[in-house]
Amino acid sequence: MGIRKFESLLQARDWAAENRLREKAVCFVLRGPELLVFDHVPDDSGVQLPAGGVEAGETDQQALKRELLHRLGVEIDVGKLISFVSHPYENYVVDLFLYECTLVTEMFEVRAVNAYKWVPSGDFDQYPFTPADEASMNKLLGVF
Numbered sequence: 347m348g349i350r351k352f353e354s355l356l357q358a359r360d361w362a363a364e365n366r367l368r369e370k371a372v373c374f375v376l377r378g379p380e381l382l383v384f385d386h387v388p389d390d391s392g393v394q395l396p397a398g399g400v401e402a403g404e405t406d407q408q409a410l411k412r413e414l415l416h417r418l419g420v421e422i423d424v425g426k427l428i429s430f431v432s433h434p435y436e437n438y439v440v441d442l443f444l445y446e447c448t449l450v451t452e453m454f455e456v457r458a459v460n461a462y463k464w465v466p467s468g469d470f471d472q473y474p475f476t477p478a479d480e481a482s483m484n485k486l487l488g489v490f
Contacts (some may be wrong), residue, residue, distance in 0.1 A: 368440045370475065372397040373414065373422065373447040380464035383473065393465075393473045397442070406443050412448035414447075418462060419455030422447045 373396040375382040385394045398413030400406055408477040414422050425446035432441050454462060465473060 363404050369400045369406075370397050370442050371400055371409045371413075372442050372444045373410045373424070374428065374444060374447060375422065375447045377437055377449075379465055379467045381467065381470075382462065383465050383475075384462040385460040393469060395444075395475075396447075400433055407447065417419065417458045419457055420452070421450040 350397060356376050373382075374398065378477075380394075383395060385393060396410070396414055396417065398409040400409040404412075410424050414420050426450065429444040431444070432439060432445065456462065456464060
C-alpha cells in the first residue's frame with residue numbers, strides 16, 4: 347500500500363472522505379475514578395464519550411474544545427494522546443484519536459446532548475456504549 351503524501355491537511359481529509367474514512371477526536375475526562383459520558387441523541391445509539399469530528403483546517407485539540415463547549419458549555423485542556431482505535435461500520439471507517447483531557451470550567455450546561463453523567467470505572471459494563479466507543483473502552487480498560 348505504501349505511504350501516501352498530501353500537499354495539505356485539507357487534501358488529506360478530502361481523500362479520507364472520498365474513501366469513507368472519518369476522523370474523530372475523543373476526550374477522556376476523569377473525575378477521580380469516574381469518566382464523563384453523555385447520551386448524545388434520543389435514540390438507541392448508546393452512551394458516548396465526548397468526541398467530535400475533526401473539520402478541515404482544525405486540529406484534534408481544537409475539535410475537542412469546540413465540541414465540549416458546544417455540547418456541555420465547558421472548557422477543557424487537551425492533554426496527551428493516549429490511544430488510537432480504528433472501527434469499521436457498515437458504510438465507513440472511523441479513526442478515533444483518544445486524548446486525556448481536564449476540565450477548565452466545571453459548570454455544565456446541557457446544550458446539545460440529552461444528558462451527561464459521571465460513570466464509575468466499575469460500572470462501565472452496565473452502559474450501552476456505541477460500538478466504536480466500546481472498542482476504545484476495551485482497549486483502555488487497564489487505564490482506570
